[in-house]
Ligand SMILES: Nc1ncnc2c1ncn2[C@@H]1O[C@H](COP(=O)(O)OP(=O)(O)O)[C@@H](O)[C@H]1O
């Protein structure tokens with residue numbers, strides 16, 4: 573699948589959104605997010621670009637603090653980027669500049685959220701929770717009942733429709749949350765560590781369910797995860813590190829051996845993130861010489877720094893006898909000129 577060149581490089585103009593591929597669901601383009609807390613600025617995302625296509629399952633992995641939750645909230649329009657664009661295919665627009673109300677209306681029926689901590693209303697039954705978003709949207713009761721029954725059946729909770737969340741297990745609550753996210757038949761489900769609180773068996777069930785829903789409804793999924801299980805079901809995995817996409821992987825990723833399948837992508841600003849493990853292995857060099865060798869780019873840690881470094885020895889101060897670096901003009905101990 574190729575994306576027109578004008579979408580890959582440079583800022584996208586509104587009229588060019590008309591040219592995006594038919595099956596594109598969502599696109600982030602050079603997205604930055606800076607949080608301001610009093611005097612302190614945290615750059616959570618520093619230029620993230622990627623696309624999600626219809627029916628794709630995309631996993632996002634990365635250490636804590638790498639910007640995963642920020643990314644999910646930006647894509648879902650509950651947070652605004654500091655710079656960059658978030659394109660939603662349903663309205664064929666960059667949502668970053670739309671007002672909250674327009675975004676909320678556009679989100680309904682386009683994006684469903686599944687959070688790590690379930691956000692079910694404790695006084696409503698499973699079925700009422702599932703129906704809630706459609707009720708808010710003003711959809712007719714008969715339609716709501718039919719759809720929520722069908723979804724609760726799809727997530728294997730036909731026998732639990734009248735239970736309140738307190739009477740359901742963690743896995744069951746998560747399934748209610750998934751059914752809720754699907755109520756308005758979204759093109760995309762955004763899930764932030766959906767199985768984080770669950771044991772392995774539940775996690776596996778939830779994943780099979782995602783896969784089934786993906787096949788049945790053609791829903792695309794973007795799932796933030798630390799779970800090998802989830803990642804193994806993804807068609808693509810994005811690695812986040814310090815707010816940038818530091819690598820991508822095709823299907824069949826192993827989270828403990830990311831270096832085996834990692835593909836580096838030059839971003840819109842011609843930046844290429846170097847894998848942390850390789851830098852560590854080389855002793856964290858900061859400068860490289862770059863050569864092209866038969867179509868390969870060869871990076872050699874630069875030795876220029878060593879060549880220009882001033883040789884520093886230790887000498888003894890003739891007055892106080894302290895050992896002093898030879899590049900000092902005066903002795904830091906007694907002030908004698910060296
Ligand atoms: N509301 C916020 N205000 C200030 N800093 C934040 C806020 N949310 C997240 N951050 C910071 O942004 C960075 C990315 O956070 P987050 O997106 O939650 O990462 P992850 O989900 O990968 O753990 C972290 O350094 C975090 O401390």
Ligand SMILES: [Mg+2]
Nearest residue numbers: 640641642764
């Ligand atoms: Mg997070």
